[in-house]
Structure formats: C-alpha cells, structure tokens
Amino acid sequence: MNIYVLLKRTFDTEEKITISSGKINEDGAEFIINPYDEYAVEEAIQVRDAHGGEVTVVSVGSEEAEKQLRTALAMGADKAVLINTEDDLEEGDQFTTSKILAEFLKDKEADLILAGNVAIDGGSGQVGPRVADLLDIPYITTITKLDINGTNVSIVRDVEGDSEVIETSLPLLVTAQQGLNEPRYPSLPGIMKAKKKPLDELELDDLDLDEDDVEAKTKTIEVYLPPKKEAGKILEGELQDQVQELVKHLHNEAKVV
Numbered sequence: 001m002n003i004y005v006l007l008k009r010t011f012d013t014e015e016k017i018t019i020s021s022g023k024i025n026e027d028g029a030e031f032i033i034n035p036y037d038e039y040a041v042e043e044a045i046q047v048r049d050a051h052g053g054e055v056t057v058v059s060v061g062s063e064e065a066e067k068q069l070r071t072a073l074a075m076g077a078d079k080a081v082l083i084n085t086e087d088d089l090e091e092g093d094q095f096t097t098s099k100i101l102a103e104f105l106k107d108k109e110a111d112l113i114l115a116g117n118v119a120i121d122g123g124s125g126q127v128g129p130r131v132a133d134l135l136d137i138p139y140i141t142t143i144t145k146l147d148i149n150g151t152n153v154s155i156v157r158d159v160e161g162d163s164e165v166i167e168t169s170l171p172l173l174v175t176a177q178q179g180l181n182e183p184r185y186p187s188l189p190g191i192m193k194a195k196k197k198p199l200d201e202l203e204l205d206d207l208d209l210d211e212d213d214v215e216a217k218t219k220t221i222e223v224y225l226p227p228k229k230e231a232g233k234i235l236e237g238e239l240q241d242q243v244q245e246l247v248k249h250l251h252n253e254a255k256v257v
C-alpha cells in the first residue's frame with residue numbers, strides 16, 4: 001500500500017507565546033510535530049505493518065522541518081520529503097500549502113493519505129480536506145478508528161464526542177483525531193536507522209509551480225494575544241444586595257446588560 005502522511009512542524013503551544021511586530025515570536029520557541037500528525041504517522045505505520053507497502057511523510061516548510069521529518073522516520077516511516085518554500089515564498093496560507101501538497105501527490109498513486117485533524121498553531125483544519133478535493137478523492141475527518149479490508153475501508157469518526165461509522169473505499173484521505181492510537185516514541189535503533197533513510201528536498205520548480213500558482217488567497221490582518229484575565233470579584237452581604245451589585249457590574253463594567 002502506498003501511504004502518505006502530511007506532517008506540519010508547529011511551535012509547541014504549551015510554551016509561552018509572545019508576539020512582536022504582529023507576528024508570533026519564534027525565537028526560543030520549541031518546535032514539534034503537530035500532535036495530531038503524530039497520530040497520523042502512527043496509524044500509517046500500523047497500516048503498513050498490517051498490509052505491506054511504504055510510508056512517506058511530506059512537509060511543506062523550511063529546512064528546519066527536517067528535524068520533525070527525521071523524527072517521523074525514527075518512529076518507523078520509510079521515506080520523507082521536504083518541499084522547501086523558503087527561497088520562493090514569503091507568505092502563504094491554507095490554499096498555498098494544499099496546492100503545493102496536491103501538486104506533489106497528484107502522480108504518486110497514493111492509496112491512503114493521512115493528515116492531522118487540525119494544526120495546533122494555524123488551527124484551520126483546512127489542509128487535509130483541501131488536498132483531497134484537489135486530488136478528487138474522498139476524505140473523512142477526525143477519525144478514531146480505521147479498518148482496511150482490500151480496498152474497502154470502515155471508519156469510526158468523532159462527531160463532537162459521539163461516534164459515526166462510515167464505509168468507503170481507497171484511495172482516501174483521512175484526518176486523525178485524538179484517540180486513534182497511542183503514538184510510539186522513536187526507539188534508539190529507530191533514531192539510528194532514520195539517519196540513513198531517504199529525505200528528499202524539493203522546491204516549487206520541481207513541481208512545475210511558480211509563485212503565482214500558489215499565491216495566498218487570504219491575508220492576516222492582525223495577530224494578538226487574548227486580554228489578560230483579571231482577578232475575580234467576590235460579592236458579599238445580603239443576597240439582594242449582591243444581586244444589585246452584580247447587575248451594576250454587568251452594566252457598568254462588562255457592559256452586557
């Protein structure tokens with residue numbers, strides 16, 4: 001089976017985030033594989049081990065994403081591809097990323113493509129479905145179980161805490177939700193092996209794309225942190241006085257009544 005995983009390098013949102021000049025300050029930030037993409041890598045490895053074939057992880061980004069691709073190789077993926085946009089593009093959005101990925105995948109005859117359900121930084125959840133749409137293959141999002149039998153596929157997906165069972169067929173793109181599996185940690189032999197596994201680097205030119213083909217369709221106007229939480233107020237006294245006080249605060253300060 002020909003399996004591809006779309007992998008994004010993201011900053012760790014558990015870290016303290018600062019913003020300067022309208023952009024998230026990346027200096028000193030910790031970078032990781034987008035956690036939902038770890039589920040996608042793990043599932044891809046399990047499908048390959050059960051059905052044979054090969055797992056290729058692919059990322060659009062800068063050279064720095066090599067580290068996360070090597071980690072996926074150490075987990076057990078077979079090959080990695082970095083589509084390096086550093087020299088060609090300054091700006092990009094979900095359209096940019098999806099178009100580049102779809103252009104790369106269009107002649108690969110992928111049976112199964114796995115992506116994360118959402119990136120924990122950009123958070124749009126658009127890239128997987130957009131890629132499937134461009135490739136004209138079905139997609140199923142937020143999956144928590146995947147069973148493949150020949151070309152028939154049975155899937156359980158998370159629907160806001162409930163489950164939906166869907167049957168479909170390959171070729172297919174799915175996006176991984178928490179609970180799909182327990183991603184493995186790279187073992188020491190895995191890390192050693194990963195150093196020798198192929199990691200190819202491509203540029204837009206190699207995909208017959210130029211800047212205009214992937215020009216962003218959206219523009220980010222402003223990026224800002226949520227306002228600092230203020231300390232809560234504890235109302236005291238008779239219940240009736242408390243209610244009056246509360247209404248006063250809601251009217252004068254929160255301005256909601």
Ligand SMILES: Cc1cc2nc3c(=O)[nH]c(=O)nc-3n(C[C@H](O)[C@H](O)[C@H](O)COP(=O)(O)OP(=O)(O)OC[C@H]3O[C@@H](n4cnc5c(N)ncnc54)[C@H](O)[C@@H]3O)c2cc1C
Pocket residue numbers: 006007008009034036037058059060061085089090091092093094095096097098114115116117118119120121122123124125126127128
């Ligand atoms: C050239 C370029 C410049 C950019 N510049 C900026 C910038 O200045 N500021 C900014 O905030 N963002 C920038 N971006 C990132 C962009 O805006 C989005 O973050 C990105 O396109 C994905 O959208 P998302 O984060 O909402 O991912 P989602 O759609 O939420 O991601 C869902 C899944 O799609 C897959 N996926 C997403 N992104 C990638 C990827 N890059 N490679 C492989 N798989 C992926 C993963 O499986 C992921 O789990 C740039 C992107 C490009 C290509």
